[in-house]
Amino acid sequence: MANPEEEEGEEEKYESFLSRVRRTVYVDELTPHASKSVVESAFSQFGTVKEVIFLPNYLGPKELPTGVLIEMESEQKAKAVIETVSQPVRASAARPAMFSDRPKKPGRRIQFRWVDPSDDEFDKAQRVKRLVRKHTAEAAFMIKKQLEEAEELAKQQSETVTTHHKKFEMIDKLTYDGVAQELAGRYNMKCGPPHR
Amino acid sequence: MKLKVSMLLSPKLKKMMSLFMEDLFMLQPKSNRGGEEHPDFKWGDKKAVGRTDKSVSFYESFTFEDVEYRLFDCAYFQIHGQCETSIGKLIRMYETSSGEKKVKVLWFFRPMDIRSYLRDYVPQWDELFLACGDDPGVYNINDVDTILGKCSVVCLSDDRRNPLPTRRELRNARYVFSRTFDTKRKIISEDFADAIAGIRVEKFFNQRIDKDPLKRPYSSSDPVKYFRSESRLEKNYDRDGKLTCRTSPVKKEVLADRVHVKKYPPVNTDITSRGLKTKTTPLGSPLVSGSSGDHKPSKRRKLVLNTPDSDCCPEPGEKKVTKNPPLVDKAPSQTSVSADITSRGLKTKTTPLGSPLGSVSSGDHKPSKTRNLVLNTPDSDYFPEPGEKKLTKNPPLVDKAPSQTIGRSSWYKKLNFEEELKRAIETERLVLFENLEPSYTSMEVENLCRQALKERVDAKMIPASLVSNPHIGRALVIFYTKKAADNAISRLTRECLMLDDQRPLVGSRDFPKEVRECGSFTGHQRLVDRALMSISKRKAVSTAHCTQPNHIVHELAVEWKALHAKSEGKWKRLLEEQAKEINIIFRRKNPKNVRG
Numbered sequence: 001m002a003n004p005e006e007e008e009g010e011e012e013k014y015e016s017f018l019s020r021v022r023r024t025v026y027v028d029e030l031t032p033h034a035s036k037s038v039v040e041s042a043f044s045q046f047g048t049v050k051e052v053i054f055l056p057n058y059l060g061p062k063e064l065p066t067g068v069l070i071e072m073e074s075e076q077k078a079k080a081v082i083e084t085v086s087q088p089v090r091a092s093a094a095r096p097a098m099f100s101d102r103p104k105k106p107g108r109r110i111q112f113r114w115v116d117p118s119d120d121e122f123d124k125a126q127r128v129k130r131l132v133r134k135h136t137a138e139a140a141f142m143i144k145k146q147l148e149e150a151e152e153l154a155k156q157q158s159e160t161v162t163t164h165h166k167k168f169e170m171i172d173k174l175t176y177d178g179v180a181q182e183l184a185g186r187y188n189m190k191c192g193p194p195h196r
Numbered sequence: 197m198k199l200k201v202s203m204l205l206s207p208k209l210k211k212m213m214s215l216f217m218e219d220l221f222m223l224q225p226k227s228n229r230g231g232e233e234h235p236d237f238k239w240g241d242k243k244a245v246g247r248t249d250k251s252v253s254f255y256e257s258f259t260f261e262d263v264e265y266r267l268f269d270c271a272y273f274q275i276h277g278q279c280e281t282s283i284g285k286l287i288r289m290y291e292t293s294s295g296e297k298k299v300k301v302l303w304f305f306r307p308m309d310i311r312s313y314l315r316d317y318v319p320q321w322d323e324l325f326l327a328c329g330d331d332p333g334v335y336n337i338n339d340v341d342t343i344l345g346k347c348s349v350v351c352l353s354d355d356r357r358n359p360l361p362t363r364r365e366l367r368n369a370r371y372v373f374s375r376t377f378d379t380k381r382k383i384i385s386e387d388f389a390d391a392i393a394g395i396r397v398e399k400f401f402n403q404r405i406d407k408d409p410l411k412r413p414y415s416s417s418d419p420v421k422y423f424r425s426e427s428r429l430e431k432n433y434d435r436d437g438k439l440t441c442r443t444s445p446v447k448k449e450v451l452a453d454r455v456h457v458k459k460y461p462p463v464n465t466d467i468t469s470r471g472l473k474t475k476t477t478p479l480g481s482p483l484v485s486g487s488s489g490d491h492k493p494s495k496r497r498k499l500v501l502n503t504p505d506s507d508c509c510p511e512p513g514e515k516k517v518t519k520n521p522p523l524v525d526k527a528p529s530q531t532s533v534s535a536d537i538t539s540r541g542l543k544t545k546t547t548p549l550g551s552p553l554g555s556v557s558s559g560d561h562k563p564s565k566t567r568n569l570v571l572n573t574p575d576s577d578y579f580p581e582p583g584e585k586k587l588t589k590n591p592p593l594v595d596k597a598p599s600q601t602i603g604r605s606s607w608y609k610k611l612n613f614e615e616e617l618k619r620a621i622e623t624e625r626l627v628l629f630e631n632l633e634p635s636y637t638s639m640e641v642e643n644l645c646r647q648a649l650k651e652r653v654d655a656k657m658i659p660a661s662l663v664s665n666p667h668i669g670r671a672l673v674i675f676y677t678k679k680a681a682d683n684a685i686s687r688l689t690r691e692c693l694m695l696d697d698q699r700p701l702v703g704s705r706d707f708p709k710e711v712r713e714c715g716s717f718t719g720h721q722r723l724v725d726r727a728l729m730s731i732s733k734r735k736a737v738s739t740a741h742c743t744q745p746n747h748i749v750h751e752l753a754v755e756w757k758a759l760h761a762k763s764e765g766k767w768k769r770l771l772e773e774q775a776k777e778i779n780i781i782f783r784r785k786n787p788k789n790v791r792g
Contacts, residue, residue: 017464055659067659095666096635097659098659098660099659100498102637103637104636111695111696112644112647112648112693112694112695112696112701113693113694114648114691114692114693114694115619115691115693115700117691117692117696118690121692121694122691122692124781125692125694125700125780126692126700128631128700129689129700129702130700130779131388131632131774131777131778131781132630132631132668132700132702132778133702133704133712135665135668135774135777136630136668138770138774139665139770142766142767142770146763146766149759152626153755153756153759156755157755157756160625
């Protein structure tokens with residue numbers, strides 16, 4: 001359809017959609033337990049949050065963390081979010097392909113043709129198809145590996161954290177009880193007064 | 197037993213079969229209706245009166261055998277001696293002074309009819325070609341009796357004056373057309389001239405409901421009609437599905453020799469100079485009758501021909517503004533509410549001609565009777581199929597075509613997609629499409645399937661994420677039957693469907709069978725002293741603040757950052773490699789076309 005009025009309409013829609021994309025931050029590695037309100041309040045420290053869209057996870061292993069699209073009120077705010085937010089949550093600029101309700105690209109008509117087996121291109125096309133399948137498999141494998149690494153790290157960290165925590169607790173307890181002071185006296189070291 | 201057969205058929209097959217059966221079905225002899233007036237015929241709104249011959253009345257619609265035909269509806273016609281029906285658009289309907297009810301029909305050609313002129317073009321299985329050109333075979337005037345039934349034809353042309361049909365309209369269309377066939381020059385073309393047979397070409401395109409209430413004096417009645425026709429559509433379709441079960445065995449001897457190629461008589465009554473564009477139409481009878489006098493002898497042998505001077509009447513000049521209030525056309529063959537297509541500029545439709553409200557009541561009606569076309573001799577017979585009345589009145593709904601049972605309207609589709617997905621996985625109707633352009637929308641994928649695979653589907657593009665390949669889009673496509681899904685996959689693998697930019701479409705069933713909720717999540721530590729926080733926050737809060745260097749979490753955060761950076765690097769490399777691999781193949785194909 002080459003109706004100029006329509007095309008304009010489409011282009012406008014697409015333009016406004018693109019500006020929306022620029023304002024939006026894509027956040028992943030978010031816990032699946034996070035609810036919409038939590039996310040909103042968490043990100044409102046950067047500025048007003050216009051909208052929060054959770055991306056559905058149709059495919060992929062179930063452990064893959066959910067992605068969220070967070071629309072801020074302006075592009076700068078979005079950039080600020082991307083730069084400041086740190087781990088393990090990841091924030092990056094959103095891409096048009098992430099929006100399920102995107103309008104279609106203006107002026108584009110889908111064209112297709114069935115390629116005959118006798119055509120030259122058929123053979124190459126088959127190769128490309130195989131390649132695409134291979135790539136998907138590779139990507140899936142990557143994801144799996146990533147998840148494994150993430151799990152490793154998490155396990156490691158949890159150990160560290162708990163040990164640290166235990167240490168702190170212990171020290172806390174000791175100072176509280178006054179044991180630390182006593183020991184300090186024995187070893188001729190300084191120690192603060194017990195916290196009450 | 198016929199019931200069972202039809203239940204196994206896919207919707208497309210059903211359609212084809214019903215078309216085929218209709219055609220064979222129509223060749224039954226009919227009972228004699230000779231002298232009686234048409235009992236089930238009733239004119240609709242009167243449009244105008246003939247200018248020179250006041251006793252001729254033009255109408256906008258009529259009801260025949262319980263089916264309403266509006267101007268610019270399409271209908272089936274029986275051609276004596278041919279196996280297949282002819283399909284034409286009703287461009288004028290009138291009653292003469294002697295009480296004869298006539299319709300002027302502009303013909304569609306089936307691919308079979310013009311196969312010698314197709315050359316390289318491969319038509320779709322349900323594609324027709326609109327007749328155009330200077331040749332007399334473009335249209336004819338027939339008796340109303342010759343109408344077998346209504347037909348829904350939708351225009352898929354790219355012409356800017358043509359509003360593309362909605363998904364629903366497409367689904368319900370029997371036939372499509374996007375090209376014309378010039379009968380004189382024998383050329384198939386995608387271009388539509390401004391007028392065909394003296395009628396503005398916009399009338400032949402799909403019609404839309406006019407949004408401007410001022411233009412339509414009948415606007416109040418429209419919404420009602422629209423809804424009624426919606427349900428009509430579905431009912432009719434059911435009836436069509438039903439038709440295949442109920443057709444009686446065909447009498448083979450009736451299959452006469454098929455005459456496929458039309459021979460155009462050398463007589464050339466100049467149609468374009470019919471003076472329709474001028475306000476003062478001459479008596480017109482020589483032209484009009486002349487045109488009707490011409491006919492492709494091999495095909496339209498028994499069409500009713502207007503004898504000159506009898507009831508031929510000049511039609512009111514098309515450009516006469518005074519007589520008829522400008523009414524905007526409505527869909528001749530489909531419901532006209534467009535769900536997704538942006539509002540069409542109705543500026544293109546300022547026809548001064550009082551083109552009547554096209555039909556909103558669209559949809560196929562199964563042809564209930566067949567009859568030979570009436571010659572000028574009054575004693576031709578037509579015999580309704582015995583027991584036919586039963587069919588028209590109340591066909592029991594057996595198996596609905598699958599597209600009806602799964603018919604969902606688009607607004608609640610999004611919510612239920614996950615459920616649909618689960619159901620589809622169970623019934624093996626789900627197919628994964630890969631190698632789409634990532635910016636495609638779900639609608640486009642559905643359209644693509646409809647055109648390329650001739651299947652109605654529900655599709656959803658998988659939203660991209662940081663780890664998805666930016667060059668490759670994927671979509672989940674749910675077919676209506678397992679068989680359709682199987683066929684699609686096998687077809688996509690065996691042959692090759694090439695999209696824009698040299699992307700062959702990949703269809704497969706490789707997806708994790710279980711798409712469950714995310715389970716436990718790694719990376720969030722629970723520290724014991726969080727008991728004070730609210731429950732929801734507790735689970736999510738460790739990510740909710742940015743760490744400062746003196747915070748205990750900072751170290752951990754740093755480690756995560758490192759991990760992320762590493763994985764991002766890996767992904768980047770992988771995607772680069774993949775892009776390179778694809779490029780290599782493309783470079784061999786076409787050195788200019790480098791992706792990535």
